[in-house]
Amino acid sequence: MGSTRSTTLVLVGTESAAAIGALSRLKNVRVTSFTGDAGVGGGVTDEDVERWVSQSDAPYVVHDRDPLGHVAAAWVEFFDDLSTLGTLDLEVDRVVASLERGILSLPDYYIVLEPESLAPTWKHWWLGVLPQAAPTRVIPFTEGRTPLSRVLGQLPTGRAWPKPEPWLHDVARSVPDRIGLEPREGGHPESP
Template identity: 45%
Template sequence: MRRLGSTVVVVAGDRAAEVVSGLDGLHNVRAILRGERPAAEVTESVSRASATYVVHDADPLAEVGGAWVDFFDGNAPTGGLEVAIETALAGLRSERLILPDYYVVLDPDDLAPTRRHWWLGVLAGAAPTRVAPAPAAVASVAETLGHLAAGRWWPADLEGWLRGLPKVVPDRVGLPGEPSLRGL
């Protein structure tokens, strides 16, 4: 999976587009809004951008996260999570999608429990320093960008990790005896 020269940050949450647009113009920040564009088009824009931080709101794992939440909340059709995983893997392999260096999750305390577990359990469990919570305010996210810590990248076996997500249960992420997010 490709990594870029800029630090790529996905801002996620209900007010992500508003916050991302507010970051445009900050020194060393290039903000890219998804709008109605397909994810592959946003990936192309992100790949061409030149700045210390490239910040956008087009989460490459959005469909997987939504399907994971629906799977554990009992709102998904059989096989929906697996289809989302395989679709994401195909996009990552073809480089139509690129994993960000970091996720900034806006107002995680306001999220439904299973959604919060996706962000702060599943994703943070796979790469602890790669997921940062922040209030949904431009100034807060700008400050968060300046304090992002280096750490382990996403799992080396990305396919195994993603395909193991149906076994990663909310409220049990990281507990002894549960499937390890790092080893998946």
């Protein structure tokens, strides 16, 4: 469901705690960490996160709980030969069902913090698989001259996320180092 009144962003990367701290000082941003001190998840359910997002009336809602986190981890483990295709398919099915029931929603944007510090397969997920579905919805960010707070005001416009089921069921075909090399029918990139 998400918030109809807010732009929702999910921060990902090892620097998410620092970024959340920096953004928490802004008046027009509602921000929290769902993966911080209490460990991953910290007893917070997907329904809790969805409720928190949907009840916000701030212009920007920012958190660090990736609704596709289990799919991402299963995809990375599959291509790093640590898991099976069946595990990836199971995680995709679970997320698709949760999205359809409104237990989860995709954020308007993912902000990938310090992408150059990510392991290679994670880079392919964040900078290949997800942007393949919606190119303007995944923003790489490296701390530098432009503060993260300014990025909020300069978010690109573009098409929204497509219907999740088809492209999520296709992620196993998104092979690292091949993403975007072969066009699909209709002009969308595809991997063999």
